[in-house]
Amino acid sequence: MEWTGGATGAVRRHGGAAVRAVRRAWTEPGRERDLTVQAGKAALAACVAWAVAGWWLQAPMAFVAPWVAVVLVESTVYRSLVHGLQQLAAIAVGTVVATVVALVLDSTMVAMAVVLPAVVLLAQWQRLGSQGICAATGALFVLTNGQVTLATSGARIAEAAFGAVVGITVNAVIRPPVYLRDTRAALTDAAREAQEILEAVADGLDGGEWDGHAAGEWHERALRLGRLVDQARSAIGWSRESMRGNHRGRGTAAVCPPGKAYDDALAVLDHVAVHTAGVTRTVQETASHNDKTARPGPRIAGLYAGFLRHTVRAIGLYGQTRFAETGTEQSADGALREAVEDLHRSLDELHRRLPGAVADDPDALATHGALLAQARRLADQLVQD
Structure with missing residues (x-):
């Protein structure tokens, strides 16, 4: 009973805090409204990227575009641009390395054992910043998604680039964050x-x-x-x-x-x-x-x-x-x-x-x-x- 009472009190406190945050976001400018706007912009960027890449163009790896778009609606326009360039570079490198190794070795498991240590080490490169891990993500998308071809790898990089353009554009044009x-x-x-x-x-x-x-x-x-x-x-x-x-x-x-x-x-x-x-x-x-x-x-x-x-x-x-x-x-x-x-x-x-x-x-x-x-x-x- 004591545990239940404590859990109920915690739920009430957090629920009350959430209600107050929603009320502040609705009634007055502030951090809560800024966060709400950024969340809406991220959703919009993902929808636009998917509508073009997945619904209209029916790209083979269309999910990459909204994934990149949603994560690049960043806290500042400058950060969106920098992280977008870093993420594209990381995805491109990981995709190219995984594609080349997979085509040469003709074995997904062996290619994964060779590629992943290299791209994880590459993720620590300072110029890629916090987006370095996307090199490993790009490599995994190549190695775990069926047959590896130059066409699908090229399409994946193009879709990532399109998603980055959408995310950065939405963040820069629609009520860009000001602190x-x-x-x-x-x-x-x-x-x-x-x-x-x-x-x-x-x-x-x-x-x-x-x-x-x-x-x-x-x-x-x-x-x-x-x-x-x-x-x-x-x-x-x-x-x-x-x-x-x-x-x-x-x-x-x-x-x-x-x-x-x-x-x-x-x-x-x-x-x-x-x-x-x-x-x-x-x-x-x-x-x-x-x-x-x-x-x-x-x-x-x-x-x-x-x-x-x-x-x-x-x-x-x-x-x-x-x-x-x-x-x-x-x-x-x-x-x-x-x-x-x-x-x-x-x-x-x-x-x-x-x-x-x-x-x-x-x-x-x-x-x-x-x-x-x-x-x-x-x-x-x-x-x-």
Whole structure:
């Protein structure tokens, strides 16, 4: 009964997630809709390839065309083209080698024993990339499909070429994938998470809370922030690749490839992630310290909390000037300059006040020095930019 209940709960969770994904795909743009469109395009490419090769021309190996077409509706137009060329090369090589060996040896089993090790090794050739295994697939199609002739092998290569043309054309012409929305979302998510972490730390310090458990949670979130920045870096790469050979971006400011502004934002967020982790680590170590004299007093903690809140505001405005939707940059630019000035004044105040607040205690000196150092590092990128 316990196993049945667990299985039922898992089915409900996954079923609910599937229903929500379908609803999002229907109601709003996003990853779910993009995946749905790509699936439909793959099916369309396969149907077109089969209709021409199998139904109209009645080619002897017509199944090869829709098979190649469906796998070449790739995540980007550029990737479809590159993988298409690699796959064609691999299929052609595997087909030619298997045909020649089979005709010479006149034995399928012996030919398979000779050909397969060679084409599997060929699959590791770097120039064929992830499509190298298609050399072995092409060879198997030759050796396991009855009588081997030059005509059937030539037809198989021609059908693969036709399927590749269909797949690449469908992917390039019909709503080619663009990942700029994913890039903006990834950068925005990273910036928002940094703001939320620093805001939580500021609230804790302002309220005089030095709870070890809460500080540990802040630090865990700060460590995960680094992974969000890595996801943003990956999304920028996908965005640039998705615009290569993509007609949707031509002459449209809303879908221009990410440029230096995105790179600058990524560099800043990378520093913010590292130094946010440094701040939370210092707070966690201080909170878990048994000696309460090492902790900053309420006035210094409140001042540091104010600095963190200025940082939160600056990060939010920085995001609006770098990777928000078009049209918000100018309105946020002036506010960002003001926020950076406030951040600088707050940091200068910390420099003036923290040294005088240090007691004659090495632990207190270490805590105050670490907080001041992390504040300086956290502010540097935003202040300089």
